Amino acid sequence: MLSKVAPWLASHNQDATPDGVTVRALSGADTPALRRLALQDPVANVFILAHLRTAGSAAPTTGGAGVLGVFDDGILMGACWAGANLVPVQLDPGFAGLVAAAASASGRRFASAFGPAESVLALYAELVALGHAAHEVRNEQPLMTLCGPPAVAPNAHLELGRLADFERILPACAAMFEEEVGYSPFLGGKEFYSRRVEGLIRQGHSLAHVNESGEVVFKAELGAVTADVTQIQGVWMNPGYRGKGLSAGYMAAVAEKARTLAPVTSLYVNGFNLRARSTYERVGFHQVGTFATVLF
Numbered sequence: 001m002l003s004k005v006a007p008w009l010a011s012h013n014q015d016a017t018p019d020g021v022t023v024r025a026l027s028g029a030d031t032p033a034l035r036r037l038a039l040q041d042p043v044a045n046v047f048i049l050a051h052l053r054t055a056g057s058a059a060p061t062t063g064g065a066g067v068l069g070v071f072d073d074g075i076l077m078g079a080c081w082a083g084a085n086l087v088p089v090q091l092d093p094g095f096a097g098l099v100a101a102a103a104s105a106s107g108r109r110f111a112s113a114f115g116p117a118e119s120v121l122a123l124y125a126e127l128v129a130l131g132h133a134a135h136e137v138r139n140e141q142p143l144m145t146l147c148g149p150p151a152v153a154p155n156a157h158l159e160l161g162r163l164a165d166f167e168r169i170l171p172a173c174a175a176m177f178e179e180e181v182g183y184s185p186f187l188g189g190k191e192f193y194s195r196r197v198e199g200l201i202r203q204g205h206s207l208a209h210v211n212e213s214g215e216v217v218f219k220a221e222l223g224a225v226t227a228d229v230t231q232i233q234g235v236w237m238n239p240g241y242r243g244k245g246l247s248a249g250y251m252a253a254v255a256e257k258a259r260t261l262a263p264v265t266s267l268y269v270n271g272f273n274l275r276a277r278s279t280y281e282r283v284g285f286h287q288v289g290t291f292a293t294v295l296f
Helices: 028-038 046-055 092-106 116-128 165-182 192-204 247-259 274-283
Strands: 022-025 066-072 073-084 084-090 113-116 134-145 206-210 216-225 229-237 263-268 285-294
Touching: 022 092, 022 192, 028 046, 028 066, 028 073, 028 084, 046 073, 046 084, 046 206, 046 216, 046 229, 046 274, 066 092, 084 116, 092 116, 113 116, 113 206, 116 134, 116 285, 134 274, 165 192, 165 206, 165 216, 192 216, 192 247, 216 247, 229 247, 247 263
Parallel strands: 084 113, 229 263
Antiparallel strands: 022 066, 066 073, 073 084, 113 285, 134 263, 134 285, 206 216, 216 229
8 A cells, every 4th residue: 555665664764764763652750741841732633632631641541451652862752642543643753663663562453543544644654564454454544624603504313322222323324334344243242332432422422313113213322422522323223214315414414413522523534435535615614624434
């Protein structure tokens, strides 16, 4: 997927990493520096900013996830979340080799890497050189935002997900996941994914239309939320209702709900999904960057 002469590849310049640049796991004392770094682009970095908002610290979690920081003379120049996924934060592609080596040495198994395309693809190239194989690379995913009200009328049936509907919403979430990545989120056990879905409902970040027959017609989540930006994730339409022109109204309703939490609503979409991109543009979203996702 990558050009053989891409400037971030190790083969391009073996001496590209400046002397004195180091990588280490961040601690609680690094929290202000990480927040300042991420705020350079609050849309692209909403994932880590939402984590800092919830956890309050850059220190490793009790589960062992943490943030790798790239330092030059003691100054934090870039970072990368290393948990179930790798998520670069203002990471210059030239530092990808150092971060990939540190992530690989941790022994953690990463399900994916996602974020700004140049950084993610640079990490992927370095991880491949270290023996990590990916089963899919999505190298062009428009990052889109909506500031202000949607351009189409919201579907009034969309509501906050309710715990009473958990047993209906969970299978819809699992179906979306399997359609998106190609395998069930329950493969390693049902409990972890179920807790994630329940948590989103409890936080008021799950949105769904459950009709009178108990069917989930449409659902989405606000997967990352800060005071400035929300990121829509997990968009799914029941197959029985696809092709009926309903998507734009539901997405407008999601955007309206998101606006009550933050002024900017964001999402990223597979570049090949022309129908979804067209729907988002109808609603008023426009592209502000490009993400990439590598599925390991």
